[in-house]
Amino acid sequence: MNEQFSEHQHSDAESTAGTVDKKSFCRICTGMCGTVVSLDSHERVVGVHGDREDPQSLGFICSKGANAPEAHNHEGRLLHPLKKMPDGRFVQISLDQALSEIGEKLAAIYHRDGPDAIAAYRGSGCFFSSICLSLLPEWMAALGTPKLYSTLTIDQSAKVVAPGRIGYWPPGPQNFQDSDVTLLIGSNPLVSIANLDMRHPLKRLKDAKARGMKLIVIDPRRTETAQFADLFLQPLPGTDGFILAALVRLIIDEGLYDKDFCARHVADLADLREAVEPFTPEQVATIADVPAELIVQAARAFAGEGKRGSVRTGTGPDMGAYSNLAEHLAECLNILCGRFIREGEAIPNAGFLMGRGPRPAQVIPPRRPWEQGPKSRIGGYGLIAGEMVTGMLAEEILQPGPGQIRFLLNHGGNPAQAIPDQRKVAKALESLELMVTIDPHMTPSARLSDYILPPKLQYERADFPIYIFEPNLSPTPYTRYTPALAKPPADADVCDEWYVLWALAKALGKPLTYMGQPLDMTAPPTEDQLMRMTTVNAPASFDEIAAEPLGFFLGGEPQYALPADPATAGKFSLMPADVQGEIADLWREKDQLAAKGDYPLRLASRRNRHRFNSMGFTQPRIRKLMPFNPAYMNPDDMAALSIENGQWIRISSENGTIQAIAEADEAVRQGVVSMSHGFGDLPDGIDDKSGDGMCINQLTTTDRQRQTINAMPRMTGIPVAVAAL
């Protein structure tokens, strides 16, 4: 275990002969770890270490971040734009030529089919570039198309749906840093660096435990994080809705909720209680396969007068068959226990680059924003956080008719691996009239594209931390500027990603804004101008921020939760009619969910340590660390199926079949196959044992089992059958 948690710490920023060390931060994941980057005389990245002087990440760096030199320099990195020829081969062309051809073709589609034929898919690579984060939606707006898709709606968009149906509390939930208790459901922050304190999570978790915080974990796998749990529930995947309903029932019945808070701020407590009536601990224990006594203990450990803390959910509950309901019930626990920043209390981080508005301590009633505005052509789904639902993207491309998507900009994503129902998605992407991918690697999605534009990599561009998650990145208002430190290889023709958007807007004659401010369309902006514009809503100037090499921490008085405004204050709505319908459906389908039938095991989603989704698949060191995608199984299940450790197996669901290598893991509960996404190639056949594995999204579907509102597919708790090969 020590090795698993090893921190690659660098003693000091000593430079070896000919190299210079500079401070920056890693932009692969939400950790935003402070780094010391060693640059050679050609200003190329030759080393990256955790920065011990960084007050946030305290020297921590993971293997993904430490592998950045390889990411910047290895052979698999694309250094020139590529164009697909009629025979399927890619040829190198210049960036200017590529942009000019793309601009012409895009304009032709736009003028023929209108803006509705133009779509973009925003992947992780785009989210983690602070300029592109806002510029891509503004580019879409400039073109007049609402068809922005992203990973959001194949991730945790239940976190957008829940407050849309319940209402929200502007000052936000109580902080992890002063929690007495944390209930962590389906998240493994010590590997994912998400959903807890993301600044060196191991250290922060140990500190929290040392000051007495109790950790309750619900996960089908005894994860690295679960090793620190005071109470650990190991249910079957896909059963979170049942467990959460039982917790709600227990907390109300045992009077463990915050009666004063609920009396003032909840509209329909009795309806919530009535809806969870069938979910007794005993019934739920049978369905989820966890001891009833542990459910009772979890309710008592989490709830109770005077305690601070919150429920924190990850992809586990938010990817299951009833993900919107599970997230809704998780939020109900926070509300029942009144776990919010109250009037007069300091708001730990009220935002920095994203702006800081007044935060009254009151309920903003549910607005269900998806009920207004554009709807998807297929399925009639509204916008989720301003975006179209990715679960319908393939259909929107495949189904002919007015509004059919003909152009897709794949900005820093790998939709051919990431979106459920890989076969259908690949077919859809292949059928596009024009697909352009901005990605440094020849991913399966890039291979389906007509043009691939490789970008500068993280240390070659200036940046800020991913500001949409600001309140979760740091318990104090903070941002950090890093200049571009490194140069791309001498002969490279890599793009500034924002320049691609600017050039294509210009080609279409569309004026573009950035952070709401108009850009000059006669001459491209500079990176520096854009970085300055990024601070438009910040409580400090760009120069003040840039003057702090380890980040700018907003001093002075904290922002406090204001008194409620009686004109706008409303109540939480815990059991609206649609949620009531979902909870009734959940109960009705309990036997079906538990049914073994032809597919007796459950596939559970998970991340792995060395890759960020599919990122890194061309990097030799990462391939060595993780040569294939293991199907982790409980040794007893393997014995029962006569499967040896390391043996090839076949995994089948109602939607498809893949092959994988079984790996025995005591941490995985019986009845479960635990596997990551982001591996494998295009869906060419089912007998591919040559690559790094097959794509698990051949086992998922977007045709059925979609959530209402966000079309979220079922991506965990998938019934599967496993057989030795």
Ligand SMILES: Nc1nc2c(c(=O)[nH]1)N[C@H]1C(S)=C(S)[C@@H](COP(=O)(O)OP(=O)(O)OC[C@H]3O[C@@H](n4cnc5c(=O)[nH]c(N)nc54)[C@H](O)[C@@H]3O)O[C@H]1N2
């Ligand atoms: N079955 C199943 N499917 C899943 C999941 C699951 O758990 N199970 N998880 C889902 C989740 S949570 C997510 S977020 C998605 C991930 O979905 P995606 O974001 O579509 O997939 P990634 O593999 O993260 O792709 C990121 C891409 O960015 C590229 N990249 C790296 N650096 C840069 C850069 O600087 N600029 C640009 N433009 N590109 C760069 C990488 O090469 C990579 O190809 O997958 C989802 N799919």
Ligand SMILES: Nc1nc2c(c(=O)[nH]1)N[C@H]1C(S)=C(S)[C@@H](COP(=O)(O)OP(=O)(O)OC[C@H]3O[C@@H](n4cnc5c(=O)[nH]c(N)nc54)[C@H](O)[C@@H]3O)O[C@H]1N2
């Ligand atoms: N190293 C690394 N870090 C990453 C990523 C990566 O690929 N690699 N991906 C990034 C992305 S895109 C995201 S969205 C975040 C996600 O961050 P997390 O949500 O923390 O992701 P995981 O580490 O997969 O943790 C999810 C946990 O849910 C459990 N689980 C699966 N099904 C169920 C279920 O039905 N119920 C419950 N209760 N648990 C279940 C799994 O066993 C797993 O331990 O991580 C990010 N960080």
Ligand code: SF4
């Ligand atoms: S934890 Fe995330 S931010 Fe930190 S080094 Fe690893 S990938 Fe980079």
Ligand SMILES: [Mo]
């Ligand atoms: Mo994600």
